[in-house]
Amino acid sequence: MESIREYFEKAVSLGAAAFVISNPVSKTAEYKKITADKKPFGFQISKYTQKQVFHENVSETDFAFRCAQIVYGNYKQVNGFGENKEHILLISKKGVSRYSVKGNTSLKSGGDTQHNREKNYILSQGENIPPLVDMGVFTKDGKVINAMYHKYKQINRFLETVDDEISAYPSETLNVIDFGCGKSYLTFILYYYLTAVKGKRVNMIGLDLKKEVIEKCEASARKYGYDGLHFELGDINGYKAPFEVDMVVTLHACDTATDHALYNAVSWGAKMIFSVPCCQHELNKQMQPKNLDIISRYGIIQERFCALATDAVRGNILEYCGYKTQIMEFIELDHTPKNILIRAVKRPSTPRAVKQKALDEINAVINEFGFKPTLYELLIK
Secondary structure, rough: HHHHHHHHHHHHHHHOOOEEEEEEOOOOEEEEEEEEEEEEOEEEEEEEOOOOOEEEEEEEHHHHHHHHHHOOOEEEEEEEOOOEEEEEEEOOOOOOEEEEEOOOOOOOOOOOOOOOOOOOOOOOOOOHHHHHHHHHOOOOOOOEHHHHHHHHHHHHHHHHHHHHOOOOOOOOOOEEEEEEEOOHHHHHHHHHHHHHHHOEEEEEEEEEEOOHHHHHHHHHHHHHOOOOOEEOOOOOOOOOOOOOOEEEEEEEEEOOOHHHHHHHHHHHOEEEEEEEEEOHHHHHHHOOOOOOOOHHHHHHHHHHHHHHHHHHHHHOOOOOEEEEEEEEOOOOOOOOOOEEEEEEEEOOOOOHHHHHHHHHHHHHHHHHHHOOOOHHHOOOO
């Protein structure tokens, strides 16, 4: 066991940040594969059965000892990845360990069923995630379908933006509203992530205007056994939440529907907001520049400027309302033009100077271009 612990200590010291424990001694082993990934708090160990994955978080100080406990007498192979090297530990039937290091060559998309060596995704290949199978992203045995690899990356990128905040969120229970859920692919994935990966108790409601969509999503939630996930028919504007809201998600709500979703989130005092806006037409119709006619001279420039201005104003309004706000790229530009995500987290308190600066910047844009943004009208005017 000591040599196994030394392997993990050495591999980590040399930059290894991801491990795969495989080749169980017994064919009846409970866990067919175990992975460990470097996280801000230390390491997350993921143990895979045929149908489930169980997670265990350990500090970096305890990591080597804990992994040695798991491996000793139970597994015959460990592969560690990082710093362009692969650290290999092979254990014979007699318990003799052999350690070696070789160059780590990158694998093509979807080509590794054990571990993705290019990037450690939150949702790993090999996990049993029924919504991803139904979406056509995973095969039934948990492999990414090559043609859907961009969708797999997009989903994980969204979860990464959520994970940054959830990892620091103290409550074990989360109440979530998803406005304009549509077919709810990401709603199901988000619920799986919050419950199965993060271990939270979740009450989540998906809201949409289409009855047939709601009925189908509700049936899928019951099929997956997602007892804390429900879907309701309703309009974003004027919706009354049945609980104190911790998180609001709004993905691709068209034009001012995003504004009404953000208004509700702020009104409820939601702790976290994740919004991917869509189809920002409102300001483009209103634009009448006082001094910067060059922005409106070319139609395509005006259209793109107004879309960006819409989200910049939304970000500042959230800052004014007491949220630490970031506007970030959601996915790569070559996949979709709708690539902005607004992430806002409620501050315990916001200095008056910060609020005033945010408001002054909003007013400067409004005065220059004659804008009347819906969110401004709802929350500030």
